[in-house]
Amino acid sequence: MNKPHLTLCLFAAALVLLALSPNAMASATEPMEPLEPIATVTLGGDTPLTLEEVARSALDRYPGLLAAADDIDAANGKLLSAQGAFDLTLKGKLYDAPVGFYDITRYNVWLEQPTPVWGLELRAGYRRGVGNFPEYYGQYETLRGGELRVELNLPLLKGGADDERRLKIRLSELKVAQSEAKFQAKALILWQKAAEAYWMWRAAGEKVRVSRRLLELAEAREAAVETLIKQGAVPAVERLESRRAVLSRRGSLIKAHRKLEKAAIKLSLYLRDSQGQPIMPRSERMPDVLNPPAPLTAEEISQAHQDALERRPEMENIRLGLDGAEAEVELARNNVLPELDIEVGSSWDTGDQNEGQYKKLGDPVVEWGVSLKFPLQMRKARGELEAAQARRSAATHDAALAQDTLLTQVDDAISAWEAALDGLEAAAAGADISEQNAAAERRRFLLGVTDLFKVNLLEDYAAQAENKRIEALMELHIARATFQAVVARPSFAP
Numbered sequence: 001m002n003k004p005h006l007t008l009c010l011f012a013a014a015l016v017l018l019a020l021s022p023n024a025m026a027s028a029t030e031p032m033e034p035l036e037p038i039a040t041v042t043l044g045g046d047t048p049l050t051l052e053e054v055a056r057s058a059l060d061r062y063p064g065l066l067a068a069a070d071d072i073d074a075a076n077g078k079l080l081s082a083q084g085a086f087d088l089t090l091k092g093k094l095y096d097a098p099v100g101f102y103d104i105t106r107y108n109v110w111l112e113q114p115t116p117v118w119g120l121e122l123r124a125g126y127r128r129g130v131g132n133f134p135e136y137y138g139q140y141e142t143l144r145g146g147e148l149r150v151e152l153n154l155p156l157l158k159g160g161a162d163d164e165r166r167l168k169i170r171l172s173e174l175k176v177a178q179s180e181a182k183f184q185a186k187a188l189i190l191w192q193k194a195a196e197a198y199w200m201w202r203a204a205g206e207k208v209r210v211s212r213r214l215l216e217l218a219e220a221r222e223a224a225v226e227t228l229i230k231q232g233a234v235p236a237v238e239r240l241e242s243r244r245a246v247l248s249r250r251g252s253l254i255k256a257h258r259k260l261e262k263a264a265i266k267l268s269l270y271l272r273d274s275q276g277q278p279i280m281p282r283s284e285r286m287p288d289v290l291n292p293p294a295p296l297t298a299e300e301i302s303q304a305h306q307d308a309l310e311r312r313p314e315m316e317n318i319r320l321g322l323d324g325a326e327a328e329v330e331l332a333r334n335n336v337l338p339e340l341d342i343e344v345g346s347s348w349d350t351g352d353q354n355e356g357q358y359k360k361l362g363d364p365v366v367e368w369g370v371s372l373k374f375p376l377q378m379r380k381a382r383g384e385l386e387a388a389q390a391r392r393s394a395a396t397h398d399a400a401l402a403q404d405t406l407l408t409q410v411d412d413a414i415s416a417w418e419a420a421l422d423g424l425e426a427a428a429a430g431a432d433i434s435e436q437n438a439a440a441e442r443r444r445f446l447l448g449v450t451d452l453f454k455v456n457l458l459e460d461y462a463a464q465a466e467n468k469r470i471e472a473l474m475e476l477h478i479a480r481a482t483f484q485a486v487v488a489r490p491s492f493a494p
Helices: 003-020 022-029 051-061 063-086 135-140 164-231 238-267 298-302 304-311 313-335 355-361 379-446 452-486
Strands: 089-097 104-114 121-131 146-155 339-350 365-373
Touching (some): 051 063, 063 104, 304 379, 313 379, 379 452
Antiparallel strands (some): 104 121, 339 365
């Protein structure tokens, strides 16, 4: 096709476009109607919300942590119940035969005190028997003042070094300590989650600032573009591009507002009032600047594995579980032994009586004896010992796996920190270059060597790069919080 024909075709196409888009061409040649102001949030101006405030609020009022505190109270209740096995017990019996040849009345009151000292049990009591006793009930007869008696029972083998009552107390004590360790572990996880929600809220606030600055730039330029059009410096069609940018950036700001509100809603799980109700953090409490966190020192990184093993409450919980498994093995070993108990007692009657009764009952009595019980096959005791040893072995393997898992968490936290640090460096450099590129394009536009579409495009790219820098900052803060949680060294003690 020759040039005259090509020119005619292009001219015809232009006429068609003009005919199909009269409104667009009219808009390009006439000034735009001003837009209604868009609603926006106020960032800053009030007391800045800090991570410490959020975390302390969560640690004091978060329902999940309060439930863990209740578990400690429940464990203490179980411990008190187990200690009840060594309570001093009062017992009594009364026997009377008002009808019959033998008129007999006898009563017996005594105290029993088991002790944790080698299974020793003590008993002390008083009994009195009055009436006409037959010869075969002579042991019930006492002098007028009654009989005082003390006894002790000492297990020499089974039940001496350990028994069920002492094991229950030991396991209950370990359960209390484990509940406290679980509480600390949940508090540590809660601190980490609160920190993550806080930094996401901070990042969302920074992105609102970026979107707002971008919109303000487009709105300010719209008036400048109108002046340039009147001066003939730029074509009237740039009026459409200017309005498009304003509308597009309004939409971006609305989305940024929504993300900020979403982050605030999530943060309200951890920020609570005195009644424990969630509080939506107000945007006025958004701090002014999001700075990088303090860097991890070489000492922190080198001590990370040791700190995690020594300070993480989960490891303390595992150690307590191993202690409990060992205590069960010790009891099972003791239960394999035969029951060999020695009993010693003394009694003496008091009060006046006839001479015959006094001769028979008046002198103090000291008695002792030995009892033996030895199941010959010992299958029950041996089976319990094997089961206890197997549980101890399983607990040992679980502890080894938990330790390995914890160490990998430490390595992963260090890796995440280093990657986030490198990511921030790259994102910051990219944001700087993108902003310089956008500024240069704005100058080119004023010189008339580029169009507004390219200016807006590069400004959008610069805003995206700045948002990436904000995200990298957020990830770095979260990486540091994760590291602090992994080594059980939060910003303040839970």
